[in-house]
Amino acid sequence: MDFTNLLATEVQTFINQNIDSDINRLLLKRSSFPNVTIQEIVQQIKGRKVAQRKFPFLLNENIIFPPNLNLEQASSQSTAEYKAKDIKGKSFLDLTSGFGIDAFFLSQNFEEVTLVEQNPELIKIVEHNWKTLNRKADFINQNLEEFLESLGQAANDDFRKFDVVYLDPARRDQNNKKKFLLEDLSPNLLEIEEQLHSISDKIIVKLSPLIDISYLVSELQNINEIKIIAVRNEVKELVLIIENKPSTVNQQPTTISCINLESDEPEFSFYINEEKTATSEFSESLDFLYIPNNSMLKAGAFNIISKKFGLKKLHPNTHFYTSEHKLDNFPGRILQVEKIDGKDLKKNDQFNIISKNYPLKPDEIKKKYKLKDGGKRYLIFTQSINGKEILRSV
Structure with a gap:
């Protein structure tokens, strides 16, 4: 080209x-x-x-x-930079290069970089851009399965090993329909898992934010960590860190890490089995209300929040938390609130309306109470162990 x-x-x-x-x-x-x-x-x-x-x-x-589809499928710079934190070594292999955004940042601390991409026009674009940006790599236009097969046939064991292997399986079928199960992705991770372990002890996999975490842990071996990456509270991707450890090594349970980029919220991590054994204390709403960010909710960290932060949960099915005194450094939104009666609401009052575990949706609430949307104040319709509650931010 x-x-x-x-x-x-x-x-x-x-x-x-x-x-x-x-x-x-x-x-x-x-x-x-x-x-x-x-x-x-x-x-x-x-x-x-x-x-x-x-x-x-x-x-x-x-x-x-490249064309729009390749632009849409590429990671953002902020998520790519985050994934690249603390990743280093001698040799890096990206088996599904795409537009090369992830590879550009993940490979920055490696001496030898190999990018594999089956689309001939796309890999030429990536090669041109990398040369323009003074970044070196080996650019290989080949089907992933064929490339892995060629590695298996290579006589040089040094060539066959990489410090880190990265891949982002395609999540759409030939009809452009989204796929979420591992066996439906291209490549099928379950089929090439052993091959990947034979060429690297560290494999990084980017997956859809909609894929189920318990399903991943049950299907794939040696998942060291699952990173749930959100940007401004929108979950963008799940990233698996798979480490091939000898059977003699006592393996820790899988770590779940919750990240909300482009925010001031701290990262939160826990072992997956901690959530299974943790229990929550329940309470009606107190002076402060805590709303976990969406990476925390995706992680299913419903009880571990109570345990780790010493907060009380409003209700088993309401993932809001409360305390008398403000707790800083919470991975989510913190509101000082007061309970009100629906009769206290006035026509044309303006609020950001939140409805969780409550019979009415925000649009229905606005219509019922004749409220306007927006402004700086929040109005929360929810349920605690004592029943329905309406909370207003102070």
């Missing part, structure tokens, strides 16, 4: 000048450049707009962006 025409100075100038232009209008125009189509130009504009919010490190001159 030759990017010469697309990288011509006049073409790049046009792209930069039209970053904020109406894409649909541009597509109706004819390209001003004989060797570059308007579709190619628009794709680069789209790519730069995605990079502005998702991976700003690529907002450099002469960077090439």
Whole structure:
């Protein structure tokens, strides 16, 4: 693939000048450049707009962006940087390179880097971008299964071993339908698990945030840690750290780590069996209400929160917590609250409405009490062990 025409100075100038232009209008125009189509130009504009919010490190001159699907599937810069923390070694292998965002950051502390990608155009784009950014690697255009087979046939044992292997299995079938079970992903982790362990003692796997954690632990061996990564309270991905340890080593239970990036909230970790044995104390709402972030809720850390932070839970089915005195460094939102009666609410009062374990949804609450949405105050409709409660932030 030759990017010469697309990288011509006049073409790049046009792209930069039209970053904020109406894409649909541009597509109706004819390209001003004989060797570059308007579709190619628009794709680069789209790519730069995605990079502005998702991976700003690529907002450099002469960077090439792939089709939309590859941009959507790529990790964000913030999640990639987080995954790269404390990851280092001599040799790194990414078996599903894609647009190479994760690989770019994960591989930064390695001497030898290998990227495998079956899409020939995509791997050429990644190779070009990495060279533009002065990052070296071996770029291999090959099917993952074929590459693993070639490693198995190699006579040199040093070549067959990597300090870290990373992969992000495809989660859509040929009809673009989302898949969540391990056996439905491409590659099927259950089928290649032994092969992966034969070439590395540390495997990092990125998975959908919707996949069930207990299912993962029951299906895969040697999961050392499951990282639940959220960005501004939206869970983006689950990352498995799988370590191939000798059977003589006493293995700790799987650690669950809850992370909410681009926030001031602390990271929270616990052993998966701690939640099974922990119990909660229950109480009606007190002076402070604690709402766990979504990475904590995804982890199912419902009872361990009470134990670790010394908080009381409102109700077995209400994942809100309470205390008389404010506890700092909680991984979620902390509100000082007071109980009110629904009769105290006035028409056109403005609140951010939260409804948990309560019969009415926020829209129904707004309609019933004739409230407006928004503002700085919160109104919480929930249930404690004493029954339904309406709480107002102070």
